[in-house]
Amino acid sequence: MRIAIYLIAALVILALQTAVISGLPAGRQFYDLLIPLAVYFSLFRGFSSGLAVVLISGFLADMISGAPNGMFMAVLLVVFLLFRNTAGYFHAGERFLFTLCTAAGVLLENLAFFACLVLVQMAVPHVFVHIKLFLVQVAWVFVTAPLIYHLLSAGFKRVDQLSTRLAGKV
Amino acid sequence: MFSKKTMLVAGVLILIALNGIVFSLDRFRNSSFYDAAVRAAIFFVAPVQEGFHTTVDFVDGVWEHYFLLVSVGYQNDRLRDKLEQARRKNHRCRELALANERLRDLVRLNKRSSYEYAAAEVIARDPSPLYQSIVINKGSGSAVSRADPVLTASGIVGHVLHTTNEYATVALITDRNTSVDAMVQRTRIRGIARGSGNEKCRFEYALRKKEVKINDVVMSSGLDGIYPKGFRIGYVSKVIRRNAGLFQEVEITPFVDFKTLEEVMVLLNPPEYESSGKH
8 A cells, every 4th residue: 555655656756757847948957856756765764665666666767768778777776775774874864864865866877877878879978968967957956855855754754644544444 | 694895795796786687678678578568657657647748738728828918919919910921921832832733743753642640749758868758649549650750840850669559659869869861951962860869960971071061951861761751850050070080070950849849740651661752
């Protein structure tokens, strides 16, 4: 039940990114919204449910994208596994940690896609264009990630309450 | 039991192995399993995307029709002028078309091919800004099939990658993985128009000794088996002719504005090979 709700949330985020944000004037330079979701699951939620959501949402993104197969899935998986124990090492506020990890996740995704382009084309594609794109995306992360953190926290709190209530009834 | 260092090394190795497995999926791109996976993904994602698209359209419509009425009066005057100009232009075009028809009959050329089209709306774009694809709301239910060319009145948009009954994904000509067999309209020099991933295309394999000028129109040659001959791709916006090398570097700016692309036409069952310019 809980995983189904998480998956619907991931689906809505993916649709929001591809159907709404990408149509906005600066939308093509916005970062991948599945990254903060993977970071949130990595930092604050259970391993199994997070893994399922990350794998399925990565798979869906791969299937509707023109990128090589497995790119989104691999990046989201690495982000999810990489930040799993970060909270134990960095004694920072949750919101700040979430923002930092999201920025690192965006960096990782950009590096992965860049490496893939280099490997596929066997040439270095416009480096400055990619650096600019990454900087713009990170700027967006620092502006929007705290808000996304609050939205996700509030959303997950609701889901938890709903699940507890349903479990109590059963 | 294991030291931290061993655990770290093992973790990195597992991650690399995992990535290897995930990337090896790419080998199945042309298999029926992959096709089924894509269909399943589009089946789940596209209706939600269409829901968002409809909502945005609705809000946009409300804004356009109720809040921007102030400027409508001025706009109306401007549009009347434009309509008058368009009518004159239309009349001239009709005359030209009739003359063209007569000349064609005279030299016994084949009549212009009448292709079948399906109009579709763009409902979503690629999740990654580095890859260029769109989702349209017409699929195999409307006779759209894989590799069908997608066009607008301005020029070529791309070709169909995958279809479900209701939706299809389209690879744009600006995507790095897309290429069109093309030629320069003025000089008939042939080459490959390949997407560069940044809303432009490169015209590759144009020999350095051949003349290509800025603003030359580049169109499809019809030899790639996907795009019929004579459809416009873009105009030459940059030419670099180095002192050495076989080819010159030519950049094409597509006629289609992909940022504002909303409606497209899918060419249904195009001829596979065109050696003569029928279009």
